[in-house]
Amino acid sequence: MTNHWIDLRNADVVMICGSNAVENHPLAARWIQKAREKGAVVLSCDPRYTRTTAFSDHYCKLRSGTDIAFVGGMINYALQHGRVNKEYVRHYTNATFIINSEFDFEDGLFAGFNPDTDPPSYDKSKWKYELDGDGVPKRDMTLEHPRCVFQLMKKHYARYDVDMACNITGSPKKDYLKVCDIYTSTWKPDRVATWMYAMGTTQHTHGTQNIRSYVLLQLLLGNIGMAGGGINALRGESNVQGSTDMALLFHILPGYLKTPKVGQETLAAHNEASTPKANDPLSANWWQNYPKYMVSLLKAFWGDHATEENDYAFNYLGKISGPPRTHIAMFESMYEGDVKGLFCFGQNPAVGGPNCRKEIAALEKLDWLVAVDIFESDTSVFWKRPGVNPSNIQTEVFLLPAAASMEKEGSVVNSGRWAQWRYKAAEPPGEAISDAAIITKMVQAVKAAYEAGGQFPDPIVHLDWNYNVDEHGEPDIHMVAKEVNGQFTRDCEVKGKQFKKGDQVPSFAYLQTDGSTNSGNWLYCNAYTGPNKEDNKMARRGKEDAVNQIGLYPNWSWCWPVNRRIIYNRASVDLHGKPWDSKRWVIRWNPALKDGAGGWEGDVPDGGWPPMLKPDGTENEKTKRPFIMRTEGVACLFSTSLKDGPFPEHYEPLESPIRNLMSVQHNNPAIKIWEPDLIADPDEYPVVCTTYRVSEHWQAGNMTRNVPWLVELMPNVFVEMSPVLAREKGITHGDWVHVVTTRGTLEAQAIVTERFEPFVIGGKTVHQIGVPWHWGFNGLATGDSANLLTPHVGDANTMIPEFKAFLCRIEKGRRQEMHV
Amino acid sequence: MKALLIDTIRCTGCRSCQVACKEWNELPAEETSFFGGPGYQNPKDLSKNTWNLITFNEVKLNGRLKWIFGKKQCMHCLEPGCVSACPVGALEKTADGPVIYHKNICIGCRYCMLACPFQIPRFDFDSPNPYITKCRLCHDRQEMGEIPACAKACPTGAITFGEREDMVREAQRRIAENPDKYHHKVYGLEEAGGTCVLHISSVPFEEIGYITDIPNEPVCANVKPAMKAIPAVMLGAALILGASYKFRNRTRDEEPAAHG
Numbered sequence A: 001m002t003n004h005w006i007d008l009r010n011a012d013v014v015m016i017c018g019s020n021a022v023e024n025h026p027l028a029a030r031w032i033q034k035a036r037e038k039g040a041v042v043l044s045c046d047p048r049y050t051r052t053t054a055f056s057d058h059y060c061k062l063r064s065g066t067d068i069a070f071v072g073g074m075i076n077y078a079l080q081h082g083r084v085n086k087e088y089v090r091h092y093t094n095a096t097f098i099i100n101s102e103f104d105f106e107d108g109l110f111a112g113f114n115p116d117t118d119p120p121s122y123d124k125s126k127w128k129y130e131l132d133g134d135g136v137p138k139r140d141m142t143l144e145h146p147r148c149v150f151q152l153m154k155k156h157y158a159r160y161d162v163d164m165a166c167n168i169t170g171s172p173k174k175d176y177l178k179v180c181d182i183y184t185s186t187w188k189p190d191r192v193a194t195w196m197y198a199m200g201t202t203q204h205t206h207g208t209q210n211i212r213s214y215v216l217l218q219l220l221l222g223n224i225g226m227a228g229g230g231i232n233a234l235r236g237e238s239n240v241q242g243s244t245d246m247a248l249l250f251h252i253l254p255g256y257l258k259t260p261k262v263g264q265e266t267l268a269a270h271n272e273a274s275t276p277k278a279n280d281p282l283s284a285n286w287w288q289n290y291p292k293y294m295v296s297l298l299k300a301f302w303g304d305h306a307t308e309e310n311d312y313a314f315n316y317l318g319k320i321s322g323p324p325r326t327h328i329a330m331f332e333s334m335y336e337g338d339v340k341g342l343f344c345f346g347q348n349p350a351v352g353g354p355n356c357r358k359e360i361a362a363l364e365k366l367d368w369l370v371a372v373d374i375f376e377s378d379t380s381v382f383w384k385r386p387g388v389n390p391s392n393i394q395t396e397v398f399l400l401p402a403a404a405s406m407e408k409e410g411s412v413v414n415s416g417r418w419a420q421w422r423y424k425a426a427e428p429p430g431e432a433i434s435d436a437a438i439i440t441k442m443v444q445a446v447k448a449a450y451e452a453g454g455q456f457p458d459p460i461v462h463l464d465w466n467y468n469v470d471e472h473g474e475p476d477i478h479m480v481a482k483e484v485n486g487q488f489t490r491d492c493e494v495k496g497k498q499f500k501k502g503d504q505v506p507s508f509a510y511l512q513t514d515g516s517t518n519s520g521n522w523l524y525c526n527a528y529t530g531p532n533k534e535d536n537k538m539a540r541r542g543k544e545d546a547v548n549q550i551g552l553y554p555n556w557s558w559c560w561p562v563n564r565r566i567i568y569n570r571a572s573v574d575l576h577g578k579p580w581d582s583k584r585w586v587i588r589w590n591p592a593l594k595d596g597a598g599g600w601e602g603d604v605p606d607g608g609w610p611p612m613l614k615p616d617g618t619e620n621e622k623t624k625r626p627f628i629m630r631t632e633g634v635a636c637l638f639s640t641s642l643k644d645g646p647f648p649e650h651y652e653p654l655e656s657p658i659r660n661l662m663s664v665q666h667n668n669p670a671i672k673i674w675e676p677d678l679i680a681d682p683d684e685y686p687v688v689c690t691t692y693r694v695s696e697h698w699q700a701g702n703m704t705r706n707v708p709w710l711v712e713l714m715p716n717v718f719v720e721m722s723p724v725l726a727r728e729k730g731i732t733h734g735d736w737v738h739v740v741t742t743r744g745t746l747e748a749q750a751i752v753t754e755r756f757e758p759f760v761i762g763g764k765t766v767h768q769i770g771v772p773w774h775w776g777f778n779g780l781a782t783g784d785s786a787n788l789l790t791p792h793v794g795d796a797n798t799m800i801p802e803f804k805a806f807l808c809r810i811e812k813g814r815r816q817e818m819h820v
Numbered sequence B: 001m002k003a004l005l006i007d008t009i010r011c012t013g014c015r016s017c018q019v020a021c022k023e024w025n026e027l028p029a030e031e032t033s034f035f036g037g038p039g040y041q042n043p044k045d046l047s048k049n050t051w052n053l054i055t056f057n058e059v060k061l062n063g064r065l066k067w068i069f070g071k072k073q074c075m076h077c078l079e080p081g082c083v084s085a086c087p088v089g090a091l092e093k094t095a096d097g098p099v100i101y102h103k104n105i106c107i108g109c110r111y112c113m114l115a116c117p118f119q120i121p122r123f124d125f126d127s128p129n130p131y132i133t134k135c136r137l138c139h140d141r142q143e144m145g146e147i148p149a150c151a152k153a154c155p156t157g158a159i160t161f162g163e164r165e166d167m168v169r170e171a172q173r174r175i176a177e178n179p180d181k182y183h184h185k186v187y188g189l190e191e192a193g194g195t196c197v198l199h200i201s202s203v204p205f206e207e208i209g210y211i212t213d214i215p216n217e218p219v220c221a222n223v224k225p226a227m228k229a230i231p232a233v234m235l236g237a238a239l240i241l242g243a244s245y246k247f248r249n250r251t252r253d254e255e256p257a258a259h260g
């Protein structure tokens, strides 16, 4: 989230699209309710009527997988009706930037497309800014230049008129226009809208571009950086934000540093490739500090063994080569027999993986599998699932019992980036120990093995793992947290302050490239600023609000970066530092502060530089533009960051019931297609299917399907469908039905409900059904996983699977084939 | 006197309250299959192990579908029919509001079940010493200075707890300030003489399955003295009822068995 949970209460319009927030993040409703009490309007845009819809004021349905058509139409509506915060757009986005003349868009493809790579890709040099003699992008502050971003954007989205949008999405025009009108009403500086999204947005072959489309709209309306605004990703697990920050992904290191690539032989070469350069003196270009964060991370990993002489142990890091190790790619390799062993920490791919039948088959190819979980998971017993003979499976499986979250101390980072310290409430049962202890035991064993010799043992034997492990094998989690923050590795002076070896680093502004600091994650530098437990800011529980009284609660826990509760908050003020919205101001410039030198008050500002203009209206050369993480210093309506285009463009999901009405390019051109033979023919599989979660169960169900009270509420998997489709198929409420895709078959009982309605798409009736995906063959409540149905295909940028839109057919009666 | 205010406009149907009630009162889960009622409703109805049930109702409001979640539990009447019907004083209306049950006094006659206008009390048919079960307004928590478990668990403030007069005022305020959103009635303000559980909603209460043909006078208000006069007879009746327990139990099968 750019903002945070409590901040939802500040919104005038709450858009819930791409998430089922009320149902799957039940506490979100607490803050939405507070906004409603102050008159906020809640919009629910979703393929089906959910418990979120029940909590909303207006509902507009859209077919799964058509978000960009939906939002593209809203962008066009804002542009056509002049509902744009022009000052904001002019100064805080790249709307004024001129794009070079090679850029083009034709037949659904942007300039630079190369169909011959695997997957197909774009030559992004065709998407560059036109630069002036100093290498600074040229701008047209009137927004009139035909090649300025604003005009290109206007042209691109003019194709998304209301009729086109509704034709693709199947949204009723009246409902859609109401959503457009209410949402874009927040273009006024003193009205603000928030967008709450989750996996309904991301789990598509164009998932990242779905998010980009929200960003474009929010920027046009001037809603980013504002209280009650922003673009808010609701994380699906209590600590998934923390796990991403700590880099539980293959392509990043903690703090979103980059995993080195083969070819980057030295730290200098890696830094050169990873550190952006800005020629614009008004760009803070915060990532210019990349080398400081990288060296500090290496010092945290290898301590005294990371020296200037050995390039701070840079070559101890693994480097990426070969195919990307995303979830799907990894399971494809496993299926081919190229992966020999798998550690599965709290993950249950036998239920949660796309095309899970294939993923289970892949598990059978492993030599060994270690599952770490609080209950025996479906994955850990894949070898004795119904219908198989265990003696035919050679994989050696270990199940390590883990402590649950309440059985260990540590931090949990919520969607709003708040790192909240938690204490141990109970002892873990039996032999269960914390994940940190499990990993520590492994580190100790592997170190011992390599100390006896092996290939390139240095990275392992030199790994700095000094966390005062106790007699139960539990490391001192405070020492871990302190190292994550960062410490001085020798006595030194930084910014005129003296520090001793071992002192905690006060904030990431003090991190160094010379090895005098370590930091396990630069973003968390400022979370634990002294030697004692009282210095652990994550454990703070102060209930007083900040001066602006907008619910920042700055002394409750701590959030990254440097306790800034609303990021990009320097875009919440005009060029003079005056809040766009004085009722809900986030920060404001107070010239009386600092003995008349002036300063910001309110939230921790995104950099302390003075406002863009001096009081006399001339440009302040000491200022920096507000989007400090961007090289441009402004937010990007046109972006070169993504693989599949600078503007979001509508493409159909891999499997869709109709041809793309927008262009001849049917699917996202930059996706990797693993299983071309399994793409469904809409004549054979005419019904759109989507998968989702319910309040009562959690992810792949291992926790909740073993809790009797929750099993009582939701005992079985079910399929939801409209009465119209049910009638066509002779299905009545409660009947057993089976759903068939090219991947597999699921059986479940039918809920026939008006909460589902057919869509009219391009003049044709299209049915959509839905299946929750929590069930599996193990545990107290068993049933088919919806992922028996889902395709092995992912987003062009992130490779997140397309769980949310695919094709199926549905038949009355139970399925014949029993094997899973 | 304390009361709960239930606002279906604020209810998301998350059922935290339903689980919290079982957790606090140590009630086991029932074995269910598919759904017991419309939507995601489970179990089907109140039972000896389910004192609080969120009901799922798909209704039409201004021509459009509206999913509304009701809450079914003891209403804690100001002058409870159950209390007045109980010949031995096993049910008691406390000064703080909760209508509580004394298991050791109960003779198992089930007059309370017949007398309750809201059809709330359930009878444990599986026990050789059968007893009555229903929501207790968490009087045990109140004694500890805590609010009822369901109110504590509710994320949105759909359940609020406080002095009854404050709850009435709050209900009336919400309706007055949002006359287009709310149906203009506080359910429980007058029903059966008034209750300590109040409900407000966006639609008339019969549309979400609430019993609405309840007179505004207290039910069976005069039964109690009459019954008190014949305790010996009732005691005899109770013995007969007890003896017939086994037989009845064999013929009853609508009470689902518990698991877990």
Ligand code: SF4
Pocket: B074, B075, B076, B077, B080, B081, B082, B083, B099, B115, B116, B117, B118, B119, B120, B121, B134
């Ligand atoms: S609702 Fe029924 S059981 Fe509850 S107090 Fe009133 S009469 Fe008694």
Ligand code: SF4
Pocket: B020, B021, B022, B024, B025, B051, B052, B073, B134, B135, B136, B137, B138, B148, B149, B150, B151
């Ligand atoms: S007041 Fe207590 S006993 Fe009654 S429904 Fe709520 S939690 Fe259950």
Ligand code: SF4
Pocket: B010, B011, B012, B013, B014, B015, B016, B017, B018, B054, B069, B071, B150, B153, B154, B155, B156, B157, B158, B159
């Ligand atoms: S906890 Fe509150 S919101 Fe959830 S179902 Fe119960 S009353 Fe409704």
